[in-house]
Amino acid sequence: MRKRAETAGAASPRKGAGKQARVTIRKLPTGVRGLDEILSGGILEYSFNIIGGEPGCGKTTMAHQIAFANATPDRPALYFTVLGEPVLKMLRYQQQFSFFDESKLGGAIRFINLSDLAMTKDLNAVLEEIMKQVKEANAGLVVIDSFRTLARKASGERSDTEVMSFTYRLAQFLTGWEATTFLVGEYFADEIRDNPLFTMVDGIFWLSQTSERNSVVRKLQIIKLRGQETVPGLHTVRIGDGGLHAFSRTLGLTGNTKKLVRRRYLSTGVPELDKMMGGGILEGDSLLVAGPSGTGKSTLATQFIAEGLRRGESGIMAIFEERPEGYTRRADMFGLKLKAAEQKGTLETLYLRPLDLSVDETMQEILDAIERVGARRLVIDSLVGFEMALAPGFRADFRESLYRMIGALTGAGITILSTVEVEDTFTGMPFSHYAISFLTDDILRLRYVEIDGQLRKVMVVIKMRGGNHSKDIREYVITGKGVVVIHPRRTDYNGLTTGIPQQTGPRRAQDDEAAPEPKANE
Amino acid sequence: MRSQMIRATPRMRSLAKNLMVYERPEEYTNGSVAHDDFRFNERLRPQLSTLYGIAGYRSLLSRALVMADAEVPWLREVHMMADGSLKGLEALRGHLDPDEILEGKIALLAQLLGSLVAYLGPSLTWRLLGKIWPKTSMNEADFSDRGEL
Numbered sequence: 001m002r003k004r005a006e007t008a009g010a011a012s013p014r015k016g017a018g019k020q021a022r023v024t025i026r027k028l029p030t031g032v033r034g035l036d037e038i039l040s041g042g043i044l045e046y047s048f049n050i051i052g053g054e055p056g057c058g059k060t061t062m063a064h065q066i067a068f069a070n071a072t073p074d075r076p077a078l079y080f081t082v083l084g085e086p087v088l089k090m091l092r093y094q095q096q097f098s099f100f101d102e103s104k105l106g107g108a109i110r111f112i113n114l115s116d117l118a119m120t121k122d123l124n125a126v127l128e129e130i131m132k133q134v135k136e137a138n139a140g141l142v143v144i145d146s147f148r149t150l151a152r153k154a155s156g157e158r159s160d161t162e163v164m165s166f167t168y169r170l171a172q173f174l175t176g177w178e179a180t181t182f183l184v185g186e187y188f189a190d191e192i193r194d195n196p197l198f199t200m201v202d203g204i205f206w207l208s209q210t211s212e213r214n215s216v217v218r219k220l221q222i223i224k225l226r227g228q229e230t231v232p233g234l235h236t237v238r239i240g241d242g243g244l245h246a247f248s249r250t251l252g253l254t255g256n257t258k259k260l261v262r263r264r265y266l267s268t269g270v271p272e273l274d275k276m277m278g279g280g281i282l283e284g285d286s287l288l289v290a291g292p293s294g295t296g297k298s299t300l301a302t303q304f305i306a307e308g309l310r311r312g313e314s315g316i317m318a319i320f321e322e323r324p325e326g327y328t329r330r331a332d333m334f335g336l337k338l339k340a341a342e343q344k345g346t347l348e349t350l351y352l353r354p355l356d357l358s359v360d361e362t363m364q365e366i367l368d369a370i371e372r373v374g375a376r377r378l379v380i381d382s383l384v385g386f387e388m389a390l391a392p393g394f395r396a397d398f399r400e401s402l403y404r405m406i407g408a409l410t411g412a413g414i415t416i417l418s419t420v421e422v423e424d425t426f427t428g429m430p431f432s433h434y435a436i437s438f439l440t441d442d443i444l445r446l447r448y449v450e451i452d453g454q455l456r457k458v459m460v461v462i463k464m465r466g467g468n469h470s471k472d473i474r475e476y477v478i479t480g481k482g483v484v485v486i487h488p489r490r491t492d493y494n495g496l497t498t499g500i501p502q503q504t505g506p507r508r509a510q511d512d513e514a515a516p517e518p519k520a521n522e
Numbered sequence: 523m524r525s526q527m528i529r530a531t532p533r534m535r536s537l538a539k540n541l542m543v544y545e546r547p548e549e550y551t552n553g554s555v556a557h558d559d560f561r562f563n564e565r566l567r568p569q570l571s572t573l574y575g576i577a578g579y580r581s582l583l584s585r586a587l588v589m590a591d592a593e594v595p596w597l598r599e600v601h602m603m604a605d606g607s608l609k610g611l612e613a614l615r616g617h618l619d620p621d622e623i624l625e626g627k628i629a630l631l632a633q634l635l636g637s638l639v640a641y642l643g644p645s646l647t648w649r650l651l652g653k654i655w656p657k658t659s660m661n662e663a664d665f666s667d668r669g670e671l
Contacts, residue, residue: 081575086574086575086578087573087574087575087578088573088574088578088582088641088642089641091641091642091646092641092642092643095642095643095646102645102646102649103649105646105649105650106649106650106653111572111573112572112573113571113572113573113574113575113578115575115577115578116571116575116576116577
């Protein structure tokens with residue numbers, strides 16, 4: 001629409017006049033967290049919409065949220081119920097949600113039961129009653145729940161025509177009376193193609209739920225919305241204390257890109273590693289730390305966060321495997337005072353392991369925390385744990401969702417350190433079993449090697465998108481100070497990356513190492 | 523019987539009585555109890571039928587009647603009509619004294635209010651009845667289901 005207007009304006013001397021003549025359509029808030037962003041701002045005023053889907057998807061709750069968000073004493077919301085859920089029960093359940101404002105009942109929001117009329121009279125009588133009530137109340141918002149049941153009232157050969165005529169007259173009337181309308185109904189996906197109702201409405205809000213193995217996942221799709229751009233695709237929906245919460249596929253991060261004028265190098269908290277990385281991690285980069293169990297990935301992640309805190313950069317640690325207490329305790333042993341930072345509000349540790357978690361919900365949790373503390377550094381420990389915490393149905397989307405989140409966050413200038421566990425093989429050095437290396441700007445690989453009858457640890461910077469880096473394979477230990485790189489690169493061994501190197505030079509003299517290795521106790 | 527005791531709490535009965543005093547103060551000042559109507563029902567019926575439908579309202583009222591007639595036996599002679607109105611009090615004229623009639627009305631209304639509270643909670647019931655009887659001085663605590671006065 002906009003393109004056509006601009007084109008027409010460019011070719012016409014009445015360019016300014018054309019722009020002034022265009023109607024400004026107000027957008028109403030939905031009251032559903034995340035939905036306004038999906039709808040590019042809200043619901044178009046005076047639109048005639050349908051909220052459809054199978055039973056149990058949250059249609060009625062969504063309609064209530066919209067009604068409560070917009071109803072005023074001057075322009076009340078009329079909620080017509082027809083042969084569906086009894087109002088007594090509806091009110092009983094809906095009042096449990098935080099959006100339910102009792103003070104609006106009977107005034108700004110009025111429930112009107114049309115069931116008796118629908119059972120005893122025809123659709124004309126129902127329409128007349130709706131029209132009467134809308135006129136009397138000067139309603140600004142109208143909900144008919146369930147419209148499907150009402151439409152079924154019509155029967156016989158004329159039923160389709162009767163329903164269409166009813167719907168058409170209803171739409172005409174409500175538009176004329178400047179009411180924004182929502183028809184709520186139990187429909188199945190294959191009906192969208194055949195039922196002319198879906199052609200008549202301005203917007204189709206489609207809710208669905210699927211089960212995979214033991215998990216159930218709710219999704220929302222805006223199948224159609226006249227005159228307005230929406231975020232396409234299926235968006236995860238969760239029903240909680242606040243009602244429906246939609247998680248936009250863009251995670252609300254569209255247009256959130258913050259161009260860093262001059263990117264600094266951020267210290268990892270391990271000075272020798274910073275040197276290997278040419279100064280540290282470039283601000284706004286994503287670093288993947290890959291290595292097998294026990295190589296110090298979490299320790300390194302903690303050092304990265306603690307170093308940021310020392311420099312006045314708030315942080316978030318999203319952990320999926322270890323409990324927060326364990327994390328904090330270990331950090332204390334390394335002399336990294338995370339608890340104090342948590343109390344000060346500059347650090348938040350998120351322990352995310354609920355069942356049936358969606359990627360988008362997890363990411364929303366992380367994004368909310370980032371906003372709360374104004375975080376500049378983020379740790380995700382680990383990606384394997386993250387994936388395991390997801391409902392099975394979401395795992396297929398994991399990489400795509402991760403890509404969206406990392407891209408959006410780093411675009412906003414947040415520096416991310418993610419860990420991933422990889423199994424050491426003795427023939428090569430994989431970075432991860434996911435093909436996720438494309439997600440990250442930098443990759444640091446940790447691995448075990450057998451040297452002089454010991455299983456030691458080495459690290460190597462594989463990739464740094466933002467600049468040059470050391471190619472050295474460096475040995476490190478985990479001490480009471482955390483990860484410490486101990487030796488310059490080794491020139492007396494070949495094949496360190498295989499884990500079973502060949503000695504090529506004279507044995508290097510070194511201090512005897514106390515056994516067990518001086519590693520911080522848990 | 524157990525749920526009956528929970529529903530028609532002393533607080534609910536007190537509230538029911540206050541509403542009836544408000545509706546027809548002469549019943550309490552000179553003992554001229556009306557035999558021919560359930561005025562509280564006529565107040566509640568249109569409002570609650572709009573909200574719940576006639577069938578929904580009839581369902582609530584029929585349960586309240588059953589619960590209340592265990593306390594006040596003459597209520598068994600009362601019949602509910604298709605529109606939710608109540609008939610049968612007229613036939614009992616001469617057989618009941620004013621106190622008995624009052625007691626029956628209070629028991630029935632207390633049960634009805636108790637059902638609303640059980641479904642909607644004290645707060646919503648209070649708001650709902652506040653629309654029906656806007657000039658009474660009810661407050662949310664009157665609908666508490668704790669039962670104390």
